[in-house]
Amino acid sequence: MDTPIEVLRRVFGYDSFRPGQQEIIDHVVDGGDALVLMPTGGGKSLCYQIPALVRPGVGVVISPLIALMQDQVDALRALGVRAGFLNSTQGFDERQLVEAEFLAGELDLLYLAPERLRVDATVRLLEKGDIALFAIDEAHCVSQWGHDFRPDYLMLSDLHERWPSVPRIALTATATPDTHKEIASRLRLEQAHHFVASFDRPNIQYRITSKADPKRQLLDFLRTEHDGDAGIVYCLSRSSVEKIAEFLADNGIPAVPYHAGLDAATRAAHQARFLREDGLVVVATIAFGMGIDKPDVRFVAHLDLPKSVEGYYQETGRGGRDGQAATAWMAYGLQDVVQQRKLISEGDEAHRRRQALHLDAMLALCETVGCRRVMLLDYFGQDHSEPCGNCDTCLSPPETWDGTVAAQKVLSAVYRLWSERHQRFGVGHLVDILLGKQTPKVQQHGHDTLTVFGVGTDLGQPEWHAVIRQLLAQGLLSVEPAHSTLVLTDLSSGVLRGQRQVPMRRDLTRPASRTKLARGSSRPSTDTTLTPEATDTFERLRTWRATTAKEQGVPAYVIFHDSTLREIATQSPTTLDALATINGIGQNKLTKYGPQVLTVLTNPT
Known part of the structure; x- marks a missing residue:
């Protein structure tokens, strides 16, 4: 034995x-x-x-x-x-x-x-x-x-x-x-x-950016950092999945949708393409990805807020399975928080309580000014006290500011709308009141006579959205589910009375990018830099692998992982015995593919 x-x-x-x-x-x-x-x-x-x-x-x-x-x-x-x-x-x-x-x-x-x-x-x-x-x-x-x-x-x-x-x-x-x-x-x-084991994935760079124009932000991220790479983009709704996949395809990025509303044959075909083709992007709901053993997924992007840290970690973990550098990128905004708070109202009390705990942890990860990896590992019960140097908050530390007065203005506006008019309104209208805008809706309801009208001209609309987002994240505001309107919570009164300070994170206008990672010390040691000659050999091996995988009807990684091809390209073995020393080449693969690999190495044309 x-x-x-x-x-x-x-x-x-x-x-x-x-x-x-x-x-x-x-x-x-x-x-x-x-x-x-x-x-x-x-x-x-x-x-x-x-x-x-x-x-x-x-x-x-x-x-x-x-x-x-x-x-x-x-x-x-x-x-x-x-x-x-x-x-x-x-x-x-x-x-x-x-x-x-x-x-x-x-x-x-x-x-x-x-x-x-x-x-x-x-x-x-x-x-x-x-x-x-x-x-x-x-x-x-x-x-x-x-x-x-x-x-x-x-x-x-x-x-x-x-x-x-x-x-x-x-x-x-x-x-x-x-x-x-x-x-x-x-x-x-x-x-x-x-x-x-440790939950740390040091080769993954975690980044969360403020949502402005998410489609364009995603496109810029892919073009500047992951051009030609395979990856997964997660959206919460089927409609968003379809629209984003179409948008990427229209802009020259090969992308396919995947969600439960597609027929089984289409889902199977798109999954098979993702496994077998290089550089394909799958835009998906969370129905996609568990168990996908594709080693060369270079990025996982989220255009909607995940419901829990567990889900986020599981989904981002589908990137960089080969140990090479990968990016976990998310665009996150106010509407995400409003939507998730509203969804929590569904179900029984135990379900609501459980989902609220999950969401609070996810929001804390998004809004932290400290190292995201430290917070992520702490959530899973693992101590990681030293900042990682490979997340956006380490690479570009965010500024903080005392948002207590701004918070009081928002909470006062919500309170005035209810106490004086018994009315509740959404975020956009509330910000218009704070900015003193004479919109038809403001004039129709007489909200230009409120004492809070125009008290927020010190900040712009994006800044007020960020303030409200962080108030929702900290539980100082909530969402009334029936109409998605803002309401006060039990914690609001402490802020209004000046008994509680509200520290806030200032959103970055230029988020951290992989260019900083390339200069830092946290790039994984397994990331092999090939010489020009080895790069040419590596690409020829990839071409051979793609042809062989297509002939056999299996994913390319079933033949050999990229890491194995890199090592072959670097070592340039000339015999089967030498090839057998390469990681990832067992006896069966040596017998089956060894002669073909040696032929590729000895015939560069």
């Missing part, structure tokens, strides 16, 4: 484990249960794949990612791993073949959607086979505190009762201390060994 390190070298082509992997793998190989919290790109998959290859039997992987199972299986088969899946996309004959392979011991890994365990036939099938382990991927789906709750995951606690001697490993990239605790409780893993 091979040891874990032998499997790592022979199958996956790596000489050593990443930090934390070997301890987890050894524990599961020895039959222990494990709960693993590890960031996206940290190598979670190997933590169950290698034990499944070392232990006798088949590793059963529970995954919600039906649309990606084929790609996951293709990637494993390219490594020489005998893998299969069972889900609702298959026909009867295909399922029968996979079931026969499982019973005959001809599989190393079997992927199942959680709803398959509701089918008695699936349970009976598993009872007839020899199971090496159960891996529960995306384990945060079991937690109602998390951002992607799936009821089907609740039944996974039964695995231990049916197969008490089979080790279980649950894995997730996003878990606060509360979510961590709930995962352990719901999956009955309290007594398991809990492995918590």
Whole structure:
């Protein structure tokens, strides 16, 4: 029987484990249960794949990612791993073949959607086979505190009762201390060994900018910093997704939409293009991205405020899985806060309270004047006291100012509108009153006679929007859900009476950009700078890889990751033995692709 390190070298082509992997793998190989919290790109998959290859039997992987199972299986088969899946996309004959392979011991890994365990036939099938382990991927789906709750995951606690001697490993990239605790409780893993890796992704630069003209801001960001790069743009609504994708395409950036309103065939086609093509941008709702193992996503952009820090972290984590520099960019504005506060009013009290906590944490991350990475890691219960030097607030520290008087003017205007006229109005009208504008609406309602009319001429409209946004973020203003109008909160009176100061962040007119990152010390050490000759070789290898991937109908990264091609281009091996020393080239890929790679290297034309 091979040891874990032998499997790592022979199958996956790596000489050593990443930090934390070997301890987890050894524990599961020895039959222990494990709960693993590890960031996206940290190598979670190997933590169950290698034990499944070392232990006798088949590793059963529970995954919600039906649309990606084929790609996951293709990637494993390219490594020489005998893998299969069972889900609702298959026909009867295909399922029968996979079931026969499982019973005959001809599989190393079997992927199942959680709803398959509701089918008695699936349970009976598993009872007839020899199971090496159960891996529960995306384990945060079991937690109602998390951002992607799936009821089907609740039944996974039964695995231990049916197969008490089979080790279980649950894995997730996003878990606060509360979510961590709930995962352990719901999956009955309290007594398991809990492995918590650092959530830090130092290669990702976090940036949040004030929303002005978000489409144009996005276009400028892509053209100046990520021209030709693959990336994901997240929007909350299907309509926004369609409009942004069309806008980018009209401006010369290859982009496709992805949301639940598209038919299944279109979604599948757009996802396949993203996985198989270089430089494609997907504009999507949060329905896209979980489990996407595309290593070269260079940016993740948000044009709407995420509902939680967990969701933001999970989504931004889809960038830079290869360890190279990536950008997490967001345009954030007043309307985002108003919209999210309004959405929270829906649902029962427990739901509202939970969503309010999520939103408050997200707003605090957006409005902080300190290091965003420090705040992000603190949210996940990890101490990171030193500023990172690789987020916008570190690269261009924002100014702060005493916004108490400005806050009093806004709160007074809201109070006057209600107490004197029993009326509530939106942000635009409120700002018109503060600026003393004689609009038809102001004159119609007689608001030019209010004592607060014209008291805010010291600030411009954008500045007042920023003040109101920060008052909403600090809970000093709220949104009345029925009409999306502003109302006071229990905390407002302290400000109006002068009992509470209101520090505010001054919005930057020119946000930090990657040009500063290039000059700083926080660019990841894995970012390889190629010589002109090596760059030419790298591009030729990428062209060969794209052609081969297209012929085989698989994503390019299934052949080789960019990091592997960079190392080949740098080392220029001339024999198969030398090629075998390159990271990411296991025995199966060496046999399958080695001669072709050497041909590319020796024939530059």
